[in-house]
Amino acid sequence: MSQEVRGVIARGKGAPVEVATIVVPDPGPGEAVVRVQACGVCHTDLHYREGGINDDFPFLLGHEAAGIVEQVGAGVTDVEPGDFVVLNWRAVCGNCRACRRGKPWYCFATHNAAQKMTLTDGTELSPALGIGAFVEKTLVHAGQCTKVDPAARPAAVGLLGCGVMAGLGAAVNTGGVTRGDSVAVIGCGGVGDGAVAGAALAGATTIIAVDTDPRKLEWAKGFGATHTVNARETDPVEAIRELTGGHGADVVIEAVGRPETWQQAFYARDLAGTVVLVGVPTPEMKMPDLPLLDVFGRGGALKSSWYGDCLPSRDFPMLTSLYLQGRLDLDAFVSEEIGLDQVEDAFGKMHHGDVLRSVVIF
Incomplete structure (x- = not known):
């Protein structure tokens, strides 16, 4: 059964974002539903809202996220329900010319979920960077879920999903x-x-x-x-x-x-x-x-x-370990923790340089 959850969308170029009801389908083959615990407000989300990436509105914004895998689709073996994961936008294919050369961090055919999340009227949403995580639950390709140590604070390690890693x-x-x-x-x-x-x-x-x-x-x-x-x-x-x-x-x-x-x-x-x-x-x-x-x-x-030439499966767990050892202060990147309805205000603070990262907490 599909689920209805709250999420932040951008309907048109330059328009203020809004909280809407999002329909999340059950995961299909190779997909996973993740209950989002924290998601950073990144400048790339503002680029999407301003039409600086493309014009595939409406967008489901948010992509610097950590959470718990809730469901997986057929054929998924690398993650299972209950796993604590950081979401990534480089789910490597393993078959393109970069992957075959042993350089998967340059993968030219990264995976996203095949199904679309929608509004309640059926309008398909374009998830930011193939993730869309300003939402209580999101549908992603299972390869976009990178398991890390569950002892880590979601608001901190979620930032590895984009800006800090970049x-x-x-x-x-x-x-x-x-x-x-x-x-x-x-x-x-x-x-x-x-x-x-x-x-x-x-x-x-x-x-x-x-x-x-x-x-x-x-x-x-x-x-x-x-x-x-x-x-x-x-x-x-x-x-x-x-x-x-x-x-x-x-x-x-x-x-x-x-x-x-x-x-x-x-x-x-x-x-x-x-x-x-x-x-x-x-x-x-x-x-x-x-x-x-x-x-x-x-x-x-x-x-x-591009994305710090990272390989999430290699880099996210390693950097999480450094964070837990006190050698990488990810907490210092978190300027404030906010609610889902404060994303538009967070864009303003980011634009004026008042914060390093506002992080939405679910």
């Missing part, structure tokens, strides 16, 4: 930060601070946080930044070079998603260094006008990081 993975997986490296992170919201935390975990000795908001720079210190640069007051490229012996950082992570900050990242890295783009640009943004000789002459690597 930033931390941009440093560790994509950027290859290792002990003794110098790292600069431009943009210190939830994703940028995830990158700061990842650089600290990896043993970077110089971690430079760059932002225009003094509050965010203070937050970055708590995650391991050794230096801060207010880009409203100081040229960030010159400041990063000065803090790295005049050379530039070994790895520069751009967590804003704008051409001008990407250009700053390019010139703030050392020769043969690495630039990682993890901030999400909007469709109309173009690459900055860089002399091709500079691209050639500086060497190194220019990379984009």
